[in-house]
Amino acid sequence: MFVITSDQRDSRRGEDLVPAGLDLLNRLGTDRWAAQPERTAGDEIQVATADPSLTLTALLALTRRGDWSVGVGVGAVEDPLPESVRAGRGAAFVAAREAVERAKSSPSRCAITGGVVAEDTAALVALLIDLRDRRSREGWEVHDLLAQGMTQRDAAERLGISPGAVSLRAKAAGLRLEEAAVPALVHLLEHADRPHSDVDGP
Incomplete structure (x- = not known):
């Protein structure tokens, strides 16, 4: 499972962007969210999905304007997920909390945690975000x-x-570069979410 926790950057000096962030995620995810996007605390949004493609799409959308620090936690969650994502528990939720804190000091404004494959994926996602930032x-x-x-x-x-x-x-x-990178990153995220992905081969 992928848990995305996003925290608004410089929120004390700007407008509340949580409603717009929730609208963005709802438009992206439709019925593919395992737990629907919610404001979890203050200027923070959280959502969960089992879909690696949707995870990457949401991460890139949230980092596009530079308004959000985005953490992605990869791992197991307690099943079934509660109706409210705020009540969710499990390794992916813990990893997402760690990731969003790391994202706040990252030049790419994002972090992915939950094992070696997740960390490797994060490094490559950061390169893609850098390309997009220069666009x-x-x-x-x-x-x-x-x-x-x-x-x-x-x-x-x-x-x-x-x-x-x-x-x-x-x-x-760099549109062709991005077009080629996205499927590879989705594959890596999928691999990161497999049980024991840190020790298994490709």
């Missing part, structure tokens, strides 16, 4: 249009630029 507004425009299912030609028409210009933006934004 320009124009690069994000192309990213978001392609994420909607548009072709580069469609995106060019929407943006009023040539297909060649879209291709250059996509290259500068």
Whole structure:
């Protein structure tokens, strides 16, 4: 199981972003959350899922603007999960608490804990977040249009630029690198959640 604990950064000097964060997670997860997103304390959000793809998607979405420190705990939870994630117990919840505290001092604003594979995955996720942090507004425009299912030609028409210009933006934004990295990171998260993943082979 994956438990995601997110803490708003610099919350004392800004507006409460928890409602927007909850809305984001609800739109991402629909019925794939094992325990629905909740405000757990103050400016903190917690959610649980067994889906490694959804875990990575949520982590990248929350770290995109820099407003959240995001900790992901990997491991077992007491079954069945309670109706409220705040009442959840188990190794993944303990790991998520440790992870979010570590995320607060991490340049990538995230941490993943719960074993050796989880730690290795966190290092690679940090590289992807660094790539995304360097992406320009124009690069994000192309990213978001392609994420909607548009072709580069469609995106060019929407943006009023040539297909060649879209291709250059996509290259500068590292979109192909991200596209290749995401499935590999999902696979690693899946492996991290296997019992005894620290000692088993691939």
